Every structure is written in structure tokens, then in C-alpha cells.
Amino acid sequence: MSRPVALAIAVLLSLAAPAAAQVHDIARAGGWDAFQGRSNVGTALCGLSTAGSAGRFFAIKHFSGNDHFSIQVKKESWRIPEGTAIPVALTIDGLPVWTATAHGEGRWINFNLSGTEKIVDFLRQFRGGLAMSLTFPAGSEPDWSFNLRGTSAVTEAVIACMERHSLRGGAPTQPFGSSAPAPSPRSAPTQPFGDGGIPVGGRPARRT
Template sequence: MSVRRLVLALAALSAMAMPASAQQVRNLAEVNGWVAYVAQSNSGPLCGMGTDANRLGRFFWIKVERLRGNLHGFIQVGDRAWNVRREATGRIIVAIDRQRADLNYTGTSRPDMIEASYQGAFENFLNFVRAFALGMRMEVIFPGETVAPWSADLRGTRAVTEAFLACARRI
């Protein structure tokens, strides 16, 4: 696959993982299958980073947007084979090397995706993002569900994370 086709495919996939209201997506950095982007949504600009680049149909996105004047962090996890009810709730654990974030999720308007709002101080969310940048391996665990843990290589994500954080500082 040519680099041009890969960039177009990643841009199309990243648009699918963002809220339906997101428009005007611009990629900021791409490394090792991970991409950072900025988009304009109905509520204003949002910054995100993540990946769709896998053969299993899974995606993982971290995003931040300003809602009612405050920055909010979100994690979106999905699998094209899922069929999750919109009102479904549960728990996921995102482990980066030895650090863990325990998050509550809800189903979204898309049956193939769940979204977890990062609870607690926004500074804790930024610490999570920094751990992502420095991490070697990430595992997403679904306690109480019949979904096997996911594992992802984080090598090279520092450049993507730096672009994401620079974007978050601007919004």
C-alpha cells in the first residue's frame, strides 16, 4: 500500500471513530499505526489520538474537548464485531506498563463502540496521557465481560502524544 493510500485510509478511519458531529479533521502526527488529530465539532475543537490500524477491527482513541468551559478527557474503545446497547454500562481497565486506569464506560450511538469519560481531576487524565507516551505496552481489560484483554504496542507513541498534548493546550 502506498503512503498516500495509507494516509487516506487512516484519515477515513479516524473520522469514523470520532463523534458524528466532528467535521474538518486534520492529522497532526502519525507513527507506528497511531495518529494524533484535531477536529471541529458542534461544541468546538477537539483533539484526539489513537489507532484503527489493526486487522482485528478494533480501535482505541483518546480525546479531549472543551465542554461548558472545562476540558474533558474521554477514551473510546471499539470493535467492528461488537453490538453494544446505547445504555449499556460497565468497566474497563487500561494498563500501561505498570500503571492502571480503572474507568466506567457507557454505550454510544454506535453499537461497535463504548466511551469512558475520565473521572477525577483533569490533571490525572494528563498523567494518564503522559504514561501512554512513555509506555511500551498497553492492555485493555474488560472485567466481568466475555471479551479477552487487548494488547497494543506503544513504541513510537511519544511523538503522537506530544502533538496531541500541544493540540490540547490550544483548545
């Protein structure tokens, strides 16, 4: 993310709201943690996460140099065939829904929130909202509900983290990537994909 974009996000949000990577927490409020660090390939990252019952995990990450957020969702009981296309939707306080097609593998699904305007709008709603839901229209997985208490404080910490990375120029580029074996697919009680969730070409985005 360029310095002007990072600064624009900080200014816009301040007007609208009240005052196996190497990461560490930089803020905690409500059920949410803000963190920063480096990915497995050395890219600077900032993010937010929360965990729930039944092995559920939800994270929003920004990797230095990207113009999008990576949203990563995990449930221990999921067994998703590699590359499965999974429709998802996020709703905050009944406002317009954020929809995307995620890609799944094993216990994880990944999708992106792209574009500066969308990122600003999402963070404004996220930090000022009361409740958020994540739905899986094509699967048998019930809707996930999130209490957004504390998100104002942790969002401010993440914006500051993004600005620091922008000023420092982010991480150096590398000519290599990371790889990890995919879990063996097997049945599970509920899944975020339906019978029509046919794997799409290529591997899903790396988590970190």
C-alpha cells in the same frame, strides 16, 4: 480547558519524558495518529487514535472546554444494548490500573478520564510506556494489547493542539446537540459486557 491547566500539562510532561467529525491528522508515529478538528456541533477537539484487526478502534479525545479526556472504543462485531454499563481497565507497563465504568451502544463504548492530575499522570505513562492493555472484566471480549511505540511524538502534537485551542478560547457555545440512530442489537461472538450489564439511565456520551 483553561490556559493555566493546558500549560501545566505541557510543563509537567516535558519534565518527565524524552524530548463523523471534521478532523485531520497532525502527526503520525508507530501505529498512532494525532488529529485535530471540530466535532459535529463545532467544538474544537484534539485526539489520538489507533486501529487494529477485527475492526477494532481506540481513541482518546479532548474537547475544548472540558476538564477530562473522552476515551472511545469500537469493534465492528459488538452489538451492545444502548446504555449498558461496562467495567473497563487500562494498564500501562504494569503500573497502577486506570479503571472506569463505560457506557455502551451498538459497536461503541465510551468512558472519561477526569481531572487534571489524572490526565497528566496518564499522559506521562502513555507517552513513555512500552505497552498498554485494555480489559473488559465483565465481558467475554479478550484483552486488547497496544504497542506504545511512537506515542511520545503524537502526544506532544496533541498537547500543542490543546494549547492552541486554549489560547484561541475554543469553539463558540451552541444551544443544540447532535443525535444519531442507534444500531439494532443482535448477538456477537464476543462482547465487552456480561450478563449483569444492565442498561443505566440516559444515553451514553456522544462520540463527536
